[in-house]
Amino acid sequence: MGILKQLLTILLLFGVTVFCQYEGDYFENEYENEIDNEYPSIFHHIPSVEYAISHSVTPAECARECFCPLTSPITMYCDHRKLQRIPSIPSHIQQLHLEYNDIEAVPMESFVNATALKEINLSHNKIKSHMIDNGVFAKLSNLVQLHLENNLLEEIPYPLPRSLERLILGFNQITSLPNRATEDLVNVTMLDLCNNCLEDSQLKEAHFSNMRNLMQINLCNNRLQSMPPDLPISLMYLSLENNSISSIPDNYFQKLPKLIAVRMSYNNLQDVPYNAFNLQNLVELNLGHNKLKQIFYVPRSLQHLYIEDNDIEVINVTQMCPSIDPLNLSHLTYIRVDQNKLTAPISTYAFFCFPHIRSIYYGEQKISANQQTQLRTPVFRRYLTAEEYEEAEDDHEEHVPDHDQDHDHIEREEDDYPDAYLY
Numbered sequence: 001m002g003i004l005k006q007l008l009t010i011l012l013l014f015g016v017t018v019f020c021q022y023e024g025d026y027f028e029n030e031y032e033n034e035i036d037n038e039y040p041s042i043f044h045h046i047p048s049v050e051y052a053i054s055h056s057v058t059p060a061e062c063a064r065e066c067f068c069p070l071t072s073p074i075t076m077y078c079d080h081r082k083l084q085r086i087p088s089i090p091s092h093i094q095q096l097h098l099e100y101n102d103i104e105a106v107p108m109e110s111f112v113n114a115t116a117l118k119e120i121n122l123s124h125n126k127i128k129s130h131m132i133d134n135g136v137f138a139k140l141s142n143l144v145q146l147h148l149e150n151n152l153l154e155e156i157p158y159p160l161p162r163s164l165e166r167l168i169l170g171f172n173q174i175t176s177l178p179n180r181a182t183e184d185l186v187n188v189t190m191l192d193l194c195n196n197c198l199e200d201s202q203l204k205e206a207h208f209s210n211m212r213n214l215m216q217i218n219l220c221n222n223r224l225q226s227m228p229p230d231l232p233i234s235l236m237y238l239s240l241e242n243n244s245i246s247s248i249p250d251n252y253f254q255k256l257p258k259l260i261a262v263r264m265s266y267n268n269l270q271d272v273p274y275n276a277f278n279l280q281n282l283v284e285l286n287l288g289h290n291k292l293k294q295i296f297y298v299p300r301s302l303q304h305l306y307i308e309d310n311d312i313e314v315i316n317v318t319q320m321c322p323s324i325d326p327l328n329l330s331h332l333t334y335i336r337v338d339q340n341k342l343t344a345p346i347s348t349y350a351f352f353c354f355p356h357i358r359s360i361y362y363g364e365q366k367i368s369a370n371q372q373t374q375l376r377t378p379v380f381r382r383y384l385t386a387e388e389y390e391e392a393e394d395d396h397e398e399h400v401p402d403h404d405q406d407h408d409h410i411e412r413e414e415d416d417y418p419d420a421y422l423y
Helices: 002-038 049-054 200-204 386-394 407-416
Strands: 075-077 095-097 119-121 145-147 166-168 190-192 216-218 237-239 261-263 284-286 304-306 334-336 359-361 364-366 372-374 379-381
Touching: none
Parallel strands: 075 095, 095 119, 119 145, 145 166, 166 190, 190 216, 216 237, 237 261, 261 284, 284 304, 304 334, 334 359
Antiparallel strands: 359 379, 364 372
């Protein structure tokens, strides 16, 4: 009997050992599967884990001063590292981030192998024009986007590759735009020159018409006193805020029929030609913070009109809308007219001319230099029909300001203008 008990004990211990080993193998396999599925983007189309590890980024494929993530091996991050020089760029890198450093020069040797580069961000550095080696960018035949904003440039880098599509040069000290700098930019669609030192005489030499694919040009915060000449017919977005422009020539915009947005706030405009903005595609017009006294024709395509902080005393709706076409109704949805000299709200005839109007902001009006008054109706807001509400919900790109909020929200309206870089 004692022998039988010993045999049963041995068999029981053996069975437990086998069971535990089986269970351990089962959970180990399950855990391994979880690891394999945790990073599907890394191991996709890679035959084995061993191969993936052996193919990981090595110092030879990424500058030691920078970071090249496994999830995006074509991108090299060298930003915010207090670098004073540009490291050598591997041949497979397509996106290069060098912003927020102390870089002063752009030498040729750093880009010798960088034949695949498509995007370069050198913004927020200390680069001067004469410290950019001649032709350093021109040899990058795949380059599409170049960021050089917030540097110390005195002129546009030259030459640049014909492949370039977006050139960002804002917040520099650019005073010169020679024709040779723009003649090769035939594929550029977006040119940002805001916050520089450009004057009218420099723009006459630029010959923007050579840039036949240009869709957006930003010239805000410069020293312009007149409208930029020779803009290409392809232009869709024009930014001229914070200059000293005093007039718009007759038929100026007729040469730019594709314009969608015109921003000319904070200038010295006293009047504009009545039909200046008679454009078929214009959606946004911002003439706020000028010295306008008269209203003008509003095209049927226009949706947002900003004419705040001017000297307008009466808004004649008949001038804005001389006729009503039931088959081609005006699309105007929002008007901002605060800080003018209005003594009464806009005539209700406006709601026949502009049946899509949803909000008119009157705010405070100027009686004299030191006095202001509030109209009895500071905000008009029409509630949407069920069909209009459903349409507005579906149209995520349309911006409808909410004027049921307090006055502080209205004051922040200017900050809600779409960012130029988002076009």
